[in-house]
Structures are given as C-alpha cells and as structure tokens.
Amino acid sequence: MSDPEPCRMKHTEDPEEQRDLMEVKEEREELSEVKEESEELSEVKEESEELSEVKEESEELSEVKEESEELSEVKEEREELSEVEEEREELSEVKEESEELSEVKEESEELSETKKTFSKKRRAKKSFTCSQCGKSFTTKQSLERHMRVHTGKKPFTCDQCGKSFTQSSTLNIHMRIHTGEKPFICDQCEKTFLRASHLKSHLTVHMKEKPHSCSVCGKSFSRLQCLQTHQKIHTGVREYMCFECEKTFTTAGHLKEHQRIHTGEKPYKCSHCDKSFSHSSSLKKHERIHSREKPHTCDQCGESFSFKSELKRHMKIHAVEKPDHHDPCGERFLQLSSVTHSNGKQSQSEITLHLKSHLI
Numbered sequence: 001m002s003d004p005e006p007c008r009m010k011h012t013e014d015p016e017e018q019r020d021l022m023e024v025k026e027e028r029e030e031l032s033e034v035k036e037e038s039e040e041l042s043e044v045k046e047e048s049e050e051l052s053e054v055k056e057e058s059e060e061l062s063e064v065k066e067e068s069e070e071l072s073e074v075k076e077e078r079e080e081l082s083e084v085e086e087e088r089e090e091l092s093e094v095k096e097e098s099e100e101l102s103e104v105k106e107e108s109e110e111l112s113e114t115k116k117t118f119s120k121k122r123r124a125k126k127s128f129t130c131s132q133c134g135k136s137f138t139t140k141q142s143l144e145r146h147m148r149v150h151t152g153k154k155p156f157t158c159d160q161c162g163k164s165f166t167q168s169s170t171l172n173i174h175m176r177i178h179t180g181e182k183p184f185i186c187d188q189c190e191k192t193f194l195r196a197s198h199l200k201s202h203l204t205v206h207m208k209e210k211p212h213s214c215s216v217c218g219k220s221f222s223r224l225q226c227l228q229t230h231q232k233i234h235t236g237v238r239e240y241m242c243f244e245c246e247k248t249f250t251t252a253g254h255l256k257e258h259q260r261i262h263t264g265e266k267p268y269k270c271s272h273c274d275k276s277f278s279h280s281s282s283l284k285k286h287e288r289i290h291s292r293e294k295p296h297t298c299d300q301c302g303e304s305f306s307f308k309s310e311l312k313r314h315m316k317i318h319a320v321e322k323p324d325h326h327d328p329c330g331e332r333f334l335q336l337s338s339v340t341h342s343n344g345k346q347s348q349s350e351i352t353l354h355l356k357s358h359l360i
Contacts, residue, residue: 066313073309081281086253088198090225095197099170103145111138161267177280178269 128143129136132150137143145167148154154164156171160178165171173195176182182192184199188206193199201223210220212227216234221227229251238248240255244262249255257279260266266276268283272290277283285307288294294304296311300318305311 069312070309077281081279082254082257085257086229086251089253089256091198091201095195098197107137107142160269161265177267180271
C-alpha cells in the first residue's frame with residue numbers, strides 16, 4: 001500500500017517543472033528579441049553615420065558651387081566694367097580735345113577783345129610768341145600754358161594715384177574720381193556724372209532717334225562713336241596690346257583696365273576707410289558695407305540684399321520644389337537633395353536612408 005504514494009508525488013511535480021521550463025524558454029525568447037532589436041539599432045546607427053558623411057560631402061560641394069558662381073559673377077561684372085571704361089576713356093579723350101579747343105577759343109576771344117579795346121596802344125607793345133609754332137599770346141601766363149603742349153610738361157600731379165596734368169583745372173576734375181563727387185545730374189533718370197561732357201553724351205540715351213545702325217546685326221545706336229565701338233565685336237580687331245604679357249584688347253579702355261593687374265594701381269579710394277580698389281564698381285559695392293544699402297530685392301518675398309550674388313543664391317529657395325509632406329524634417333532634406341543631384345532628382349534608396357536617421 002505504500003508504493004502508489006510516491007507515484008502520485010511524481011505526477012504532481014511534472015507540471016511545475018514544465019512551468020519552469022516554459023518560463024526559461026520565454027526568457028530566452030525575450031533575450032533573443034532584445035538582441036535582435038540591439039542589432040537593428042546598431043545598423044540604424046551605422047546608416048546614420050554614413051548619412052552624416054554624405055551630408056558633409058554635399059556641404060563641401062555646395063561651397064565649391066557658390067565660389068564658382070561668385071567667380072562667374074565677377075567675370076560678368078568685369079566685362080560690363082570694361083565696356084563702361086571703354087566709353088569713359090573715349091569720352092575723356094573727346095573732353096580733353098574739347099578743353100584744348102575751348103582754351104584756343106578763349107585765347108582767341110581775349111586777343112580779339114584786346115585788339116578792339118587797345119588797338120594802336122596794344123599793337124605797339126611786345127606780344128608773347130611761341131618759338132615752336134609762331135602762335136602769339138597777350139600774356140606771359142598764356143604762353144607758358146601753351147608751351148606745355150610742346151614740352152609735354154605736366155606740373156599738376158594727383159596725390160592719390162600720381163597721374164599728372166598740364167592744367168590745374170584738369171586735375172580738379174580728375175580728383176572727383178577719388179572723392180566720388182558727381183555734380184552733373186541727368187534730369188531724365190537722375191544718373192550722375194563727373195563731367196558736363198559725360199552728361200551731354202549720356203542724354204543721347206534718352207533720345208528716341210537712333211540713326212546709326214550696324215550693317216552686320218542691325219543694332220542701332222544714337223551716337224556714331226557707340227556704333228564704331230560695337231562694330232569691333234564683329235571685326236575682332238584687337239589693336240591694343242599689353243607689353244607686359246602681350247595680351248590684346250579691342251579698346252584702349254580695356255587695355256588700361258588690364259594694366260592695373262601689372263601696376264597694382266588702385267585709384268578708387270573709399271571715403272569711409274583706407275581701402276582702395278582698381279575699379280569704380282568695386283568701390284561702389286564696398287561702400288554698401290558702410291551705407292548698408294541693399295538695392296537688390298527679391299520679387300517673390302520682398303527680401304533685399306546688398307549684392308547681386310546674394311539675391312541669386314536666395315532665388316534658388318523659390319525655384320526648388322517643395323519637399324515631400326511625409327518627410328519629417330522638410331527643409332533639411334530639401335537642401336541635401338538639391339546638392340547631391342545635379343538633375344534635381346532623388347532616388348528612393350537615398351530617401352529611405354534619410355528617413356532612417358529619424359529613428360535614432
């Protein structure tokens with residue numbers, strides 16, 4: 001009768017052992033799941049690090065692209081400045097010739113007036129005659145001024161750039177380049193000029209008549225001088241050569257601008273600080289730092305910028321498509337995709353890679 005009792009005890013222990021085994025099994029499964037989650041998290045972390053490296057490379061590419069765009073803008077501005085300098089040089093030559101003719105006219109008027117007032121008495125006195133060309137003057141000062149045409153003497157020197165002139169009045173006009181003074185204002189567009197002759201030449205821009213037409217492309221101009229300058233584009237004539245590097249140019253203005261590379265001349269000085277520039281346009285841009293002028297305005301949002309390059313970079317914000325609404329970070333992903341692909345498209349694998357970064 002004592003044998004069946006142990007048998008019953010054995011039966012009662014089996015369920016407990018089974019429960020223990022089940023608990024151990026469940027714990028093992030949980031540990032296995034934790035291990036799998038840990039491995040998945042490690043993979044996501046590695047993908048996030050790879051994404052960070054891609055982002056850094058894209059930022060470097062963006063900086064290189066911006067520098068390239070700035071260089072392109074500088075090149076365009078130099079070309080525009082070359083055209084302006086060319087016209088300025090030609091206008092300056094015309095002005096100098098006009099001033100010389102004006103001097104001759106003034107001297108002629110003085111002589112005529114003197115003859116009328118002091119006819120016999122004045123003729124009896126000794127006149128001042130040029131030994132080179134035989135021209136006579138009523139005063140010694142007029143003769144001395146005239147003699148500079150033959151001797152090439154230029155006693156009036158600019159203390160800013162060292163350029164010399166035969167007359168003090170010409171030096172005074174030249175100094176306006178350094179001071180930025182432009183007293184002659186166009187009543188049509190309010191553009192200002194250094195000389196009255198420059199303003200007179202500019203006024204032809206507002207004239208509706210353009211009688212001078214190019215026989216090659218048909219473009220018309222209000223002045224013959226502008227047409228002659230334009231025609232050099234078609235002929236390709238480059239009669240002005242730099243003796244330092246033998247580079248050739250179509251106009252004297254372009255050559256003069258180029259030579260500043262070799263001479264280091266910087267005639268345009270900022271009135272607010274001691275910085276100098278080789279071109280007037282560079283000075284004008286620099287002065288916006290002091291005046292905080294922002295002439296370039298976005299027509300999409302109204303934001304203004306000091307430089308044209310800044311506005312161009314800003315306009316890309318409006319040009320790029322809006323990001324996918326499923327993307328949690330929006331702008332960050334838009335900037336990355338716009339840099340990594342030149343064709344403006346984003347592959348599905350890269351989008352997936354980006355979205356995984358939000359799981360960290």
